[in-house]
Amino acid sequence: MDRRKRLIVFAVILFAVMLGVGIGAVKSSGYRDVCSVYSLKAPAELVVSGNISYYPPAPGYIVEIDGPRGRALLVSTPQSSSAYLVARVVRNQLEELTGDNRYAVFVLRGSCGRVAIALYSASEFIQKYGGNPVVSDVVVIDAVYKPGFTAKIFTRDGRLVYTGPVLLVNKILKGCHESYKETAATVG
Amino acid sequence: MRTVILIFLDCLAEAEDGGSMARARVLLALFVVVLVVDLALSVYLAFRGAFPAAPPLGSPTAYRNIYLHIPMAWASLALFTVSFVSAILYLATGREVYDRLVRASAAVGLVYAAGTLVTGSAWAAESWVGQHIGFSWTWDPRETSVLLLFLAYLVYFIIRASIPDPDRAATLSNVYAVAAYAMVPVVFLAPSVAHASLHPSFEQAAAFMRRPSVAPLFAAKVLTVMATAFLAVALAASRGWKAGIVRYVVAGLAAAYIIAAVVLASPYFTASLGYVKAASLEDGGIVSLKVETLSGRMIDVEFRHPVPSPVKPPVVRAPGGVTRPSIVGHIVEVGPLREGRIIVVTHWSVALSLALTGVEALAALLIAERMARG
Numbered sequence: 001m002d003r004r005k006r007l008i009v010f011a012v013i014l015f016a017v018m019l020g021v022g023i024g025a026v027k028s029s030g031y032r033d034v035c036s037v038y039s040l041k042a043p044a045e046l047v048v049s050g051n052i053s054y055y056p057p058a059p060g061y062i063v064e065i066d067g068p069r070g071r072a073l074l075v076s077t078p079q080s081s082s083a084y085l086v087a088r089v090v091r092n093q094l095e096e097l098t099g100d101n102r103y104a105v106f107v108l109r110g111s112c113g114r115v116a117i118a119l120y121s122a123s124e125f126i127q128k129y130g131g132n133p134v135v136s137d138v139v140v141i142d143a144v145y146k147p148g149f150t151a152k153i154f155t156r157d158g159r160l161v162y163t164g165p166v167l168l169v170n171k172i173l174k175g176c177h178e179s180y181k182e183t184a185a186t187v188g
Numbered sequence: 189m190r191t192v193i194l195i196f197l198d199c200l201a202e203a204e205d206g207g208s209m210a211r212a213r214v215l216l217a218l219f220v221v222v223l224v225v226d227l228a229l230s231v232y233l234a235f236r237g238a239f240p241a242a243p244p245l246g247s248p249t250a251y252r253n254i255y256l257h258i259p260m261a262w263a264s265l266a267l268f269t270v271s272f273v274s275a276i277l278y279l280a281t282g283r284e285v286y287d288r289l290v291r292a293s294a295a296v297g298l299v300y301a302a303g304t305l306v307t308g309s310a311w312a313a314e315s316w317v318g319q320h321i322g323f324s325w326t327w328d329p330r331e332t333s334v335l336l337l338f339l340a341y342l343v344y345f346i347i348r349a350s351i352p353d354p355d356r357a358a359t360l361s362n363v364y365a366v367a368a369y370a371m372v373p374v375v376f377l378a379p380s381v382a383h384a385s386l387h388p389s390f391e392q393a394a395a396f397m398r399r400p401s402v403a404p405l406f407a408a409k410v411l412t413v414m415a416t417a418f419l420a421v422a423l424a425a426s427r428g429w430k431a432g433i434v435r436y437v438v439a440g441l442a443a444a445y446i447i448a449a450v451v452l453a454s455p456y457f458t459a460s461l462g463y464v465k466a467a468s469l470e471d472g473g474i475v476s477l478k479v480e481t482l483s484g485r486m487i488d489v490e491f492r493h494p495v496p497s498p499v500k501p502p503v504v505r506a507p508g509g510v511t512r513p514s515i516v517g518h519i520v521e522v523g524p525l526r527e528g529r530i531i532v533v534t535h536w537s538v539a540l541s542l543a544l545t546g547v548e549a550l551a552a553l554l555i556a557e558r559m560a561r562g
Contacts, residue, residue, distance in 0.1 A: 007279045007363055014367035022336055022374035023381055029332045030382030047326070049384035127465065127480070128318050129245060136244075138384050173316050173326055173386055180388060180396035183504050185241035185248065185514050187532045 035110030037145050037165050047173070049140040050108025053115055053162065054082045058155040063087050063105055063117075065166060067094045068148040074103060079122075085153075086122050096146065096168060100124070106169075107153070107162045108139060115162055117151035118143060120169035129172075143167035193273060200270070200289060200422045212429030212560075219419045220434060223441050223549050226412035230256065231448045233409060234534065234542045238401045241504035242512060246314040247463070247519045247535040248499075253311040254397070255406060256541035259413035260548070261304040261334070265372055267297030267417055268341065272369035275362040285425070287358045290365050291348070292424030292559055294341050296417055296552045301338045303544045308334070310537035316386045320463070320482060321536075329382035330375065337371035344368055413545075420552035424559040431557045438553050445546025453539035460522040461533055462487065467513040470494050472502060474515060474530065481522060489525045498532050 034050030055061065063074040063085065070093025079086035085105040089097060097103070102122035109115045118141055149166035233255035239248045271293040278286035306323075308331065313324035325331065347364050351357035379385035397406050423429070431438075455461060462479035465486075469475065473494020479487045496502075499514040519533040 004280055004282070007359065008276065008366075011276070011279060011363040011366035014363065015370045018340070018367045018370035019373060022333065022371050023377065025336060026329045026333050026374055026378045027381055029327050030329045031327075031384050140384055140386060171317065180240060180393050182240040182242055182396070183501065184238035184396065184399045184401050185504065186236065186238045186401070186500050187249070187498050188236065188500070 031140050033110045033112070034108045034116045034167075035112035035114055037116050037167065038112070038114060040145055041147060043144070043146045045142070045144050045170070047140060047142050048108070048116075048167070049138055050110050050116065050118075051138055052083050052136075053107040053109045055080070055085065055107070056161065057082075058161075060156045061085055061087070061161070062154045062156065063103075064152045064154065065094060065097070065119075066150050066152075067096065067146075070094050072097050074105070076105075077102065079126075086126075094149075096149070104169075105151075105153070106139065106141075107164070108141075108167075115164040116167050117153065117162065117164050118167045118169050119151075120172065125172075140173040141167065142170045142173065144170065200418065200425055209429055212423060212426050215419055215423050215426070216429075216431065216434045219416065219423065219553065220437055220441070222412055222415045222419060223438060226409070226416060226549070227441055227444055227448075227546070229405065229409050229412055230445065230542055230545050233405060234448070234452055234538050237405065238399070240396055241499075241501070241514050243315060243517065245316070245318045246320075246517065248514075248517055249519070249532070250311055250314040250535035250537055252534065252538045253307060253541050254393070254402075255409050256538065256545055257304065257307040257311060258393070258406075259410045260300050260307065260541075260545070262410060263413045263417040264297045264300035264304055264337075265375065266414060267293040267300065267421060268337070268369060268372055270418075270421065271297060271341075271365055272372075275365035275369075278358070278362045279366070284358075287362060288425045288559075289421070290362055292421045292556065294344050294365065295555050295559065296420045296424060298338065298341050298345075299548050299551045299555065300417060301334065301341065303548045304334055305331075305338060307537065307541040307544055310540050312386070314535055314537055326386065328386045329378040330385060330387035333371065333375040333378040337375055340368040340371045416549050417552065420549075420556045423553070424556035427560055429557075429560055431553060435553065435557070438550050442546035442550035445549075446543045449539040449543035449546075452534055452542060453536045455521055455531075455533040456536055459533075461519050462522050464515050464518050464520055467515050469497070469502065469513050473497070474502075474513065477515070477520075477525065477530075479520060479522060479525070487522065487525075491528050493528070495528055495530055498530050 031047050031049040034048045061076040065072040072094045073091040074087035074089050076085040076087045087103055087105050089101050100121040100123050104120045104122050104125040106118040107115050151166050153162040154160055237252045237255050239251040271290045274286040274289035309323040313319045317324045344365055348357050348361040379387050379389045462481040465480050466478040467474050471494050474497055475491055475494050477489045497515050504514045505511050521531040524531050
C-alpha cells in the first residue's frame with residue numbers, strides 16, 4: 001500500500017475511533033435515567049429523566065411521604081391532571097416540605113420499570129408553566145434526592161397505586177418538541 | 189457525483205495564478221450583496237417572523253431564533269463537510285489547493301459553530317429552563333455534541349500550529365481533519381442516541397418549518413447564511429487579494445445588524461417588562477391580564493373595553509389539547525397596559541442572535557483576508 005492510501009486508511013480508523021468516543025461522550029453526558037436514584041446512597045442534586053406514569057381515573061388520591069424524621073400527608077385537589085396531582089399538605093412533620101402548602105406530584109418511570117415520585121412546589125409550577133401546564137411524556141428534572149424518603153400514592157379507597165423514592169424538584173427542564181407541531185403565530 | 193464535488197471544490201478554491209484578483213473582486217461584491225439581503229431578511233424575521241403559538245415554557249418570541257440559530261448551525265455543518273471532503277482529497281492527491289480549502293472551511297466553520305453555541309445557550313435559558321435572563325448549559329446531548337464538534341475543530345488548528353514543518357503539518361492536520369468530522373454525525377445522532385434530549389430532532393422541528401408562513405423565509409435565510417459562509421471560504425482559499433474598502437462596508441453592515449439588535453432589545457433597557465401569566469378574552473378581545481414583572485411582582489390588569497390581541501391568532505390550541513389565549517407567555521411592556529395598549533416585546537436572545545449574525549459575517553471576512561495573505 002502506498003503512503004497516500006495508508007494515510008487515508010489511518011484517517012478513516014481515527015474517524016471511527018472519534019465517532020465511538022463522540023457517541024460514548026454524548027450518551028454518558030446525557031441525563032441520567034430516573035432508575036439511577038435507586039443506586040444512590042447519599043443525598044445528591046441530579047438531573048434525571050423519566051417517562052410520566054399517568055394516574056388512572058379515580059375520585060382522588062392521597063400521598064403519604066415517609067422521611068427519616070417524620071411523615072407528611074397530602075390530598076389531591078381538583079387542579080390535578082392525569083399526568084400529575086396537585087396535592088394539598090394536610091399533615092406535615094417533614095422540614096423538606098415546608099416551602100409550600102401544595103405540591104405537584106409526578107410519577108416518573110425509568111427504563112428499569114421502577115418509579116420515583118417527584119414533588120414540585122405547586123405555586124412555582126403553576127406560576128412558571130401557567131394554569132394548564134403541558135407535560136411531555138418524557139420529563140427532565142433538576143432535583144434533590146435524599147435517602148430515606150419514600151412516597152406512597154393511594155386512591156381515596158386505600159388502594160396503593162405507586163410507591164418509590166422521593167425527588168424534590170428544583171426545576172423542570174422543558175423540551176420544545178411539542179412546540180413545533182403548533183400553529184404559527186405572529187405579532188402585529 | 190464525484191465530478192460535481194470536484195468542480196464545486198475547485199470553484200471554491202481556484203485562483204492561485206493570474207486572474208485571482210478579478211475573481212476575488214467578484215466574490216467580494218457577491219459577499220456584500222448576499223450580506224445586504226441577509227441583513228434585510230434577518231431584521232424582518234427577528235422583528236416580524238412567525239413563531240410557535242403556545243410553547244410550553246418561556247416567551248414564544250424566543251422561537252424566532254429558529255431563523256437565526258438553525259441556519260448558523262447548518263452553515264457550520266456544511267463547512268465542516270467541505271473540510272472533510274477536501275481533507276480526503278488532499279490526502280489522496282497532495283494538491284495544496286485542497287489543504288487551503290480544509291483550513292478555510294474549518295476556520296469559517298468554527299466561527300459559525302461558536303455562534304451556534306452562544307445563541308443556543310441563550311435560547312435554551314428561556315425555552316428549556318425558564319431562566320429569563322442569562323445563559324444556561326444543561327448538558328443536553330445535542331448541546332454537548334456541538335461543543336465536542338467545536339473543540340474537535342479547534343484542536344485541528346492547534347495541531348497545525350504546533351508542527352513547524354509545513355508539509356508534515358499539512359499531512360497530519362488533514363488526517364486529523366478527516367477524523368474530526370466524526371463529530372458531525374454525532375451532532376445528528378445525539379437526540380436519538382441519548383436517553384432523553386430537550387433538543388428536537390430535525391423531523392420534529394421540520395413540522396413547524398414546513399408551514400406556509402415559515403417555509404419560504406426560513407429557506408431564504410438558510411440560503412443567504414450558507415452563501416455568506418461559502419463565499420467567505422472561497423475568499424479564504426484564494427490568494428493575492430485585499431478586502432480594502434469592502435472591509436469597511438462589511439463592518440458597516442455588521443454595525444447595522446448590531447443597531448437593529450439594540451433597537452429590538454431596547455425595551456429591556458427602557459421599559460418595565462413582565463410575562464403574561466393568564467388572560468381573559470371576551471368578544472375576541474382581551475379584557476384582563478395577569479402579568480408577572482421580571483422582578484417577580486404580580487400585576488392584575490383589567491381593561492375597560494376589550495383590547496384586540498396583538499398576537500394572531502388570538503386563541504390557540506396548545507399541545508395536550510388545551511385552548512389558551514395566544515398572548516399567554518409573551519413578554520409585554522407594563523406601563524402601556526394602564527393606557528389599554530398591549531406591546532409585545534421580543535425575547536432578548538433573538539436580538540443577541542441577530543447581532544451575532546452580523547459579527548460572524550465580519551469575522552468570516554477578516555479570517556478569509558488573513559488566510560488569503562498566507
